[in-house]
Amino acid sequence: MSRLSEFLSPESLWGRLDDVSGDAGHEDHPPRMGFFTDTSVCIGCKACEVACKEWNEVPDDGYQLTGMSYDNTQQLGASTWRHVAFVEKTLPSRAKPAPEVTDLGMPGSGPPGREVTLPHGEDQATESGDSGLRWLMSSDVCKHCTHAACLDVCPTGSLFRTEFGTVVVQEDICNGCGYCVPACPYGVIDQRKPDGRAFKCTLCYDRLKEGQTPACAQACPTESIQYGEVDELRVRAAARVEELHAKGVDVARLYGADPDDGVGGDGAFFLLLDEPEVYGLPPDPIVTTRDLGAMWRHVGAAAVALAGVGAASFLGRPFAGRWGR
Ligand code: SF4
Numbered sequence: 665m666s667r668l669s670e671f672l673s674p675e676s677l678w679g680r681l682d683d684v685s686g687d688a689g690h691e692d693h694p695p696r697m698g699f700f701t702d703t704s705v706c707i708g709c710k711a712c713e714v715a716c717k718e719w720n721e722v723p724d725d726g727y728q729l730t731g732m733s734y735d736n737t738q739q740l741g742a743s744t745w746r747h748v749a750f751v752e753k754t755l756p757s758r759a760k761p762a763p764e765v766t767d768l769g770m771p772g773s774g775p776p777g778r779e780v781t782l783p784h785g786e787d788q789a790t791e792s793g794d795s796g797l798r799w800l801m802s803s804d805v806c807k808h809c810t811h812a813a814c815l816d817v818c819p820t821g822s823l824f825r826t827e828f829g830t831v832v833v834q835e836d837i838c839n840g841c842g843y844c845v846p847a848c849p850y851g852v853i854d855q856r857k858p859d860g861r862a863f864k865c866t867l868c869y870d871r872l873k874e875g876q877t878p879a880c881a882q883a884c885p886t887e888s889i890q891y892g893e894v895d896e897l898r899v900r901a902a903a904r905v906e907e908l909h910a911k912g913v914d915v916a917r918l919y920g921a922d923p924d925d926g927v928g929g930d931g932a933f934f935l936l937l938d939e940p941e942v943y944g945l946p947p948d949p950i951v952t953t954r955d956l957g958a959m960w961r962h963v964g965a966a967a968v969a970l971a972g973v974g975a976a977s978f979l980g981r982p983f984a985g986r987w988g989r
């Protein structure tokens with residue numbers, strides 16, 4: 665059922681919402697589940713992309729290299745539900761001579777006993793020596809927003825809020841109208857060309873119902889993608905930022921973890937090592953349906969005013985007829 669046809673609590677379209685599943689009508693629901701993606705330990709192996717495609721039987725997306733980087737899937741789309749961004753940035757010249765190094769604690773990479781170290785202050789950067797580039801790698805995904813505009817505008821009920829607080833699209837109900845696509849403030853949901861039906865990450869709803877971990881998180885060898893209860897993940901993410909700051913990686917920051925932000929916080933949030941725009945993320949997203957309530961109030965007021973004018977002109981006819989001659 666469309667959210668617009670349901671009873672809306674004051675927080676349903678905008679603001680902090682601590683019980684997203686309860687607001688959607690799930691009683692006695694399990695804890696809200698989500699992703700914390702720590703990009704500081706991503707090695708760009710793309711195991712998450714492959715695992716997602718295999719488990720969810722997502723068709724190939726062309727695999728065209730852009731010619732600009734090693735990224736061959738380019739962006740999230742109807743057939744790319746996890747996308748590993750390879751961001752190449754030119755190092756400032758001051759970083760070129762033998763930089764200090766910082767251990768980011770990357771689990772499981774490198775021979776036992778040997779720390780993986782990265783340039784101090786340039787965090788995840790890989791100093792190439794001759795190219796002067798650093799790479800930032802980040803596995804992007806649907807944010808499973810607290811206030812999900814895609815869901816709010818869907819007229820068919822194809823998009824729904826699960827008992828885990830995630831947002832899922834049902835391919836057998838979607839009619840391909842495309843309303844959800846411009847509604848998403850992150851540009852995540854996308855229509856597939858042959859028939860226009862919309863697809864995106866389901867946070868492996870079928871696996872969650874069986875108590876399993878989503879395929880991408882299960883496959884990630886560095887624990888860059890962490891799955892769990894959102895409240896617990898937020899605590900873990902804040903601790904990780906503190907740890908990195910203590911190591912001098914002062915560029916580390918969280919993205920999407922704040923429940924008071926423009927979408928009420930994301931169910932899938934990130935630790936970034938640069939500004940969101942560098943990763944292709946909007947710096948300050950706001951749910952696009954925020955003003956729907958006010959708009960409907962204005963429409964209602966306009967309708968009442970029009971009805972009043974109509975009634976007045978109707979009632980005024982005999983009066984005008986008597987005195988208007
Ligand atoms: S990121 Fe976009 S597609 Fe995902 S839940 Fe939010 S609005 Fe919907």
Ligand code: SF4
Nearest residue numbers: 818838839841842844
């Ligand atoms: S394209 Fe499908 S999922 Fe998107 S709004 Fe239309 S019916 Fe809903």
Ligand code: SF4
Nearest residue numbers: 706707709710712884
């Ligand atoms: S998030 Fe994990 S699985 Fe995905 S590219 Fe990074 S390290 Fe590999």
